[in-house]
Amino acid sequence: MNRRITLEELKNYLWGSAVLLRTHIDAVSYKQYIFPLLFFKRISDVYDEEHKATIEQYGDEEALDFPENHRFVIPKGFHWRNVREAHENVGVAIVNAFRSITRANVEKLSDVFGDGAWTNKNRLSDELLKNLIEHFSMFTLSIENCPEDELGQGYEYLIRKFADDSGHTAQEFYTNRTVVHLMTEILKPQSGEAIYDPTCGSAGMLISAIAYLKAHEKEWRNVKIYGQEINALTSAIARMNLFLHGVKDFTIVNDDTLIAPAFIENGQLQQFDMIVANPPYSIKQWNRESFAGDKYGRNILGTPPQGRADYAFFQHILKSLNPYTGRCAILFPHGVLFRNEESALREKLIVSDLVECVIGLGANLFYNSPMEACIVICRTNKRPEYRGQILLINAVNEVTRKSAHSWLDNSHIIKIADAYERYIDIDNFAKVITIKDAEKNGWSLSIPLYIRETSVGKVVDNRSVTECASAWLDAAFDTKMAYGDLKTLLEDGNNEG
Numbered sequence: 001m002n003r004r005i006t007l008e009e010l011k012n013y014l015w016g017s018a019v020l021l022r023t024h025i026d027a028v029s030y031k032q033y034i035f036p037l038l039f040f041k042r043i044s045d046v047y048d049e050e051h052k053a054t055i056e057q058y059g060d061e062e063a064l065d066f067p068e069n070h071r072f073v074i075p076k077g078f079h080w081r082n083v084r085e086a087h088e089n090v091g092v093a094i095v096n097a098f099r100s101i102t103r104a105n106v107e108k109l110s111d112v113f114g115d116g117a118w119t120n121k122n123r124l125s126d127e128l129l130k131n132l133i134e135h136f137s138m139f140t141l142s143i144e145n146c147p148e149d150e151l152g153q154g155y156e157y158l159i160r161k162f163a164d165d166s167g168h169t170a171q172e173f174y175t176n177r178t179v180v181h182l183m184t185e186i187l188k189p190q191s192g193e194a195i196y197d198p199t200c201g202s203a204g205m206l207i208s209a210i211a212y213l214k215a216h217e218k219e220w221r222n223v224k225i226y227g228q229e230i231n232a233l234t235s236a237i238a239r240m241n242l243f244l245h246g247v248k249d250f251t252i253v254n255d256d257t258l259i260a261p262a263f264i265e266n267g268q269l270q271q272f273d274m275i276v277a278n279p280p281y282s283i284k285q286w287n288r289e290s291f292a293g294d295k296y297g298r299n300i301l302g303t304p305p306q307g308r309a310d311y312a313f314f315q316h317i318l319k320s321l322n323p324y325t326g327r328c329a330i331l332f333p334h335g336v337l338f339r340n341e342e343s344a345l346r347e348k349l350i351v352s353d354l355v356e357c358v359i360g361l362g363a364n365l366f367y368n369s370p371m372e373a374c375i376v377i378c379r380t381n382k383r384p385e386y387r388g389q390i391l392l393i394n395a396v397n398e399v400t401r402k403s404a405h406s407w408l409d410n411s412h413i414i415k416i417a418d419a420y421e422r423y424i425d426i427d428n429f430a431k432v433i434t435i436k437d438a439e440k441n442g443w444s445l446s447i448p449l450y451i452r453e454t455s456v457g458k459v460v461d462n463r464s465v466t467e468c469a470s471a472w473l474d475a476a477f478d479t480k481m482a483y484g485d486l487k488t489l490l491e492d493g494n495n496e497g
Helices: 007-021 027-058 080-084 090-104 126-136 148-166 177-187 204-215 232-244 288-292 310-319 340-351 410-422 435-440 465-496
Strands: 194-197 224-229 250-254 274-277 327-333 355-363 372-379 389-395 400-402 405-407 430-434 453-455 458-460
Touching (some): 007 027, 007 148, 027 080, 027 126, 027 148, 080 090, 090 126, 148 204, 177 274, 177 355, 177 372, 204 224, 204 232, 204 274, 274 310, 310 340, 340 435, 355 410, 389 410
Parallel strands (some): 194 274, 274 327
Antiparallel strands (some): 327 372, 355 372, 389 430, 400 405, 453 458
């Protein structure tokens, strides 16, 4: 169908492809097959659109071979329509097309199509693949019919649906977009900047930065995008996502950020103007010993405990910030603000005066997870009047919930961003503390220590269950240590007597 596609039609069309796969493969595997087919269909239709424009402009077909006239090269015999003509061994036809297109565009499309089991007929029969191809053939996905921003929205919709339908946490795959919007609104990306996400997932945070520039009518094509993602399929999806949003100047690398950081200049970590991240929470399986002697000097605050790598990612980000323009927004579990085992790391962090703001978020903002999270904002060059201070924002009640979903309304985002910009005390909502205040509280940044909601003249403890439990464990540990010290003193006194 060759006409402008509405967003609602696009969403139904994309989700319809997943419906075809139900009962044939697990929902968690949908993305492995649907995203490559969608991308293949898109670049084939855009190739045809460019072909037509070239004929109209030059009047002959000789110019068709010029690379500058096409975003991607589609070798003869491996276009979408060629695969559509296959009636048997359809999976083989798909794989051959993917390989041929990759070879013709190796710098751009290496590993983008993934390694799905397309030729496994027990899993994907010829009939099922034909049905999928015919489904995708319903619409022409040219730029005229489906502009990049709209296709990008459809793609994001599909990512969210997969996170819902898979029944898995999918944290590495999808971060609540309203939270990402808040982070971008606070950091305010600028034209010409280098923007980085060290655990980029499907690149949603990076795309949000581009969307911010577009919304504010600022030049976005000169922004340099960088990302690293440990999961091979997810990194491929990130690259497809960026291409489908019209972003061209980007580098996404598939590797482990802690073990093998991808962006190095002159033996040091490359530095960026803006960093956004949602690192994997409190992972236990990581190479702590290697990080303790990190050759890039990332352990500027110290070596995190084996059971929690949060501060390893944190330090990687801090070390990757441009010393003049660097700023970051990182999503973390609340525990990074108060856990006793990270107290020494947190003390050095606070004393470094890099932390500008901490925003406590409400529960259930992450798919299939009730946990609460926080956003930590750091800046290498804080405004003089903010130095030696940290703004804490208690936004746990700034959330809308419906059915199983929670999100930030635009009014919530505006309220939080406005409090950040004002950087002043706001009753029951925001508090500016000093480094000395944090020291008095044992270097804890637990927001309820500083901002307490009041009700009819009474103070209400609004800490989460996690914070209360952690505080109890820390207090029990301190009591045990104090008892041990007292026992030693008594024994020494008796011995002296």
